[in-house]
């Protein structure tokens with residue numbers, strides 16, 4: 001029996017993967033903000049006789065303290081972690097900052113993944129073949145915007161998501177460098193356009209709301225996205241980093257694999273966390 005934690009496990013691809021893993025006999029913890037969705041997942045687990053292997057943790061992963069609380073909670077519940085799936089996302093048409101003063105997409109789609117990847121490293125290393133599946137994208141779109149990492153000057157919700165994919169590729173490079181003795185592998189995945197809830201605040205923009213409604217109906221089925229990624233989870237290979245785009249392994253973009261850039265992003269992130277700690281102490 002493997003132990004699986006899925007952020008964004010209350011909906012979309014994450015929830016479907018949670019059911020696949022429950023059906024295999026794994027122990028599955030899903031994380032999201034919506035208690036109703038969490039409880040309905042537990043009811044579904046009950047129906048298939050798997051309630052004892054299913055858990056829901058409510059956490060708002062846009063917030064630094066909530067990530068810390070989640071890491072502590074998982075530390076008390078689990079003795080090892082075989083698969084960590086990083087799939088929480090929330091699209092906002094307008095640029096918004098969290099209560100920590102951080103651009104919300106950066107906070108959820110990159111910073112939370114940074115905190116969880118580092119904070120759960122010990123549990124991942126206790127597994128024989130720990131894997132982190134990061135749905136942040138395959139980092140195929142060039143270098144980070146170093147002068148505007150939180151998109152203050154120019155914000156668009158799609159470019160914010162793409163940018164998070166670039167940062168997550170550098171995160172994987174940095175994790176491998178920082179934990180050289182670890183066996184944990186990182187799979188960064190772009191699933192294509194998949195028919196999910198497209199969680200977000202689209203501000204009642206009629207054109208956009210119509211487009212999202214159409215994608216919810218007509219995009220690639222979740223089952224197809226799961227079939228595409230399954231081989232990389234079941235036999236993740238020997239490389240510490242695998243980059244997957246719609247079921248195809250692709251080379252890590254040289255623009256997002258420079259160790260110096262990975263270290264630079266790590267330093268920026270640590271400084272951001274230190275500044276926020278200072279601010280919350282004063």
Ligand SMILES: NC(=O)c1ccc[n+]([C@@H]2O[C@H](COP(=O)([O-])OP(=O)(O)OC[C@H]3O[C@@H](n4cnc5c(N)ncnc54)[C@H](OP(=O)(O)O)[C@@H]3O)[C@@H](O)[C@H]2O)c1
Pocket residue numbers: 007008009010011012013014031032033034035037059060061062086087088089090108135136137161190191192193194195196197198199200219
């Ligand atoms: N669907 C696509 O076309 C597509 C394309 C490219 C990449 N991806 C990536 O694939 C992953 C899964 O996407 P999806 O489309 O399957 O997801 P989705 O259906 O949009 O669901 C988003 C998930 O994120 C959770 N979430 C939202 N805000 C949260 C917060 N503040 N704290 C904790 N959890 C939060 C939601 O849970 P609650 O509702 O319980 O809060 C939900 O489980 C994401 O990383 C996404 O960026 C998807």
